[in-house]
Amino acid sequence: MIKVFRLPDLGEGLTESEIVAWRVAPGDTVTLNQLIAEVETAKAVVELPSPFAGVVAELHHGPGTIVHVGDPIVSFEVAGAEPREPASGQESAQSAPSAMPDGQIARSREPEREAVLVGYGAAVERGGRPQRRARTRVTDAGGPVVGEEPQVTTERPRSTPPVRALARTLGIDLAEVTGTGPTGLITRGDVDAHAAPSALEAHRAPTRSGAQRGQGEPTALPTASAVGARETRSPIRSVRKHTAAAMVQSAFTAPHATEFLTVDVTPTIELIAALKRDRVLADARIGILAVVAKALCLAVARTPEVNTHWDEAAGEIVQFHYVNLGIAAATSRGLIVPNIADADRLSLVDLAAALAELTSAARAGATSPAALRGGTISITNIGSFGIDAGTPILPPGEAVILAVGAISPRPWEYHGGIALRQLVTLSVAFDHRLVDGEQAARFLTDVAGLLANPAHALALL
Known part of the structure; x- marks a missing residue:
């Protein structure tokens, strides 16, 4: 029998995706959950696993094609299957993926549903804490979804x-x-x-094969006909399209305000150098961004108003009691802000490791949609581009973003004299509906104080 797999909803209401590459061809025999394609949404490149075991009968679209949610993308010849085709993209989750975290495979209690890998499908409804938090607990524990009856699961090793x-x-x-x-x-x-x-x-x-797509190289090169042209036009799609819409929404919805503070971070630079000399921590890759992230998490505890969300529809202010820390990442596909779930619970070493994995995935164009949802507060490291300070736009739905400028040696007052010290300018942009100037100032000075004297962190742990 022929079963049709339609493009499912890959999360957050994204309505279309571009087929990047097929991993299978007509006539290939595939197993359940075998990776069959890569598709690019407005946020990330997603690997699609097969919802069926059988033979590939037809690929409905080639690489480079924009496909809308609910459109058929591949048909399978499945032995002994009853012919059934979903009526819409939302119903395709019945014959395709049911979202589960980080590579787990779940078999639903409903016999007509298929087991599926992470990455797409209808989200499981839960009560209590926000959905992102519930998924994180499932990932860490490797157990059933919070709020549902236990399910039989098969877990593959956790990796990116x-x-x-x-x-x-x-x-x-x-x-x-x-x-x-x-x-x-x-x-x-x-x-x-x-x-x-x-x-x-x-x-x-060194190789230059097509398999290296996403290793920091552009997805397309100018054609020969474009060389010497006075202008080049390209369609607005994927990450750039999503980023533009999100930034316009944020800029014209939330009343932005920004505060700046220059701080002597010489003690933090000396601490990082000392940690790198430590044999136990030599491979931990602790850098300035990890220390800033830890300082931010500690400062949030003193000023929880910076870790909130304005829910216009519900007429409520949502206070998060956890920190999903977004890190703005510039990629060849555009700006994305993946987040580290429960960053406030991680040690400095674990934060450094999480940052390394996040950066690696972003550069490879392999950030998962799940990592781009549920952020509560963010950092942008504009100093990596040599910029001293800036006024960043808030990621939609967040109350605060902290910008870290370039660290450079400059003359500074030190013990009553003038010395050459390592200085950085921090700036905090905030939603003035949720955060007052005094609260933003307290948060910013707390972060700066921890960078000026990292030993103060011991008093806050």
């Missing part, structure tokens, strides 16, 4: 898409690798350590 791709290239079964990242996450270093030296050397040899 770039790490899984590396493991496939090196022929490594991730089930045999022990993760050293936060909560057992398998990192690139874990895969490298597990790989045979010959395979690792072959992988590191």
Whole structure:
């Protein structure tokens, strides 16, 4: 029998996706949850697993095609299956994915539903805490969804898409690798350590194949006809389209205000250098951004108003009792803001590891849609571009974003004299509906105080 797989809702009401590449061809035999395609939404490149076990009968669209939610994308010949085709993109979740976190496969209690991997499908309704928080608890515990009856699950090793791709290239079964990242996450270093030296050397040899798409290279190069042209036009799509809409919404919905503070961070720079010399922490990759992230999480506890959301529809102010820390990342596809779930619960070492994984996934164009949802407060590191200070626009739905400028040696008052010190300008942009100037100032001075004297963190832990 023929079963049609329609493009499902990949999250947050995104209505269309671009097919990047097919991993299968007509006539191929596929297994349940085998990766069959890569599609690019307005936020991320998503790997689609097969909702059926059978033979690929037809690919309805080629790479580069924009497909709307609910459109058929692939048909399967499935032995013994009753012919059934969803009536819409929303109903396609009945024959396709049911969203579960970080690679878990769930079998629904309803017999007509198929098991599926993470990444797309209708979200599970939950009570209590916000949905993002519930998903995080499931991921960390590896157990059933909060608020539902226990389900039979089969869990694959926790890792990010770039790490899984590396493991496939090196022929490594991730089930045999022990993760050293936060909560057992398998990192690139874990895969490298597990790989045979010959395979690792072959992988590191420079190549220019199409498989390297997303390693910081543009998705398309100008055609020969464009060389020397006075202008080039390209369609507004994917991340750039989403970013533009989100920034316009934020700029003209939330009343923005910004405060600035320059601080001597020489003690923090000295602390980072000392940690790098420590044998135990030599591989922790603790940098200034990790320290700023930790300082922010500690400062939030003293000024919780900065970690809130204005719910216009409900007429409510939502106070978050956890920190999902967004990190603005500039990629070849545009600006994205993935977040680190429950960043306030992580140690400095774990924060550094999470930042490294987040950055790696963003550069590879493999940030998952789940990582782009549920942020509560954000950081943008404009100093990495040599910028001293700026007035960032808030990510929609958040009350505060902290901008970190470039760190540079400048003359500064020190112990009654003038000395060359490492200075940085911090700026905090905030939604003035939720945060008053005094609250923003207290939050900013708390972050600055922890960077000026990291030892003060001991008094807040």
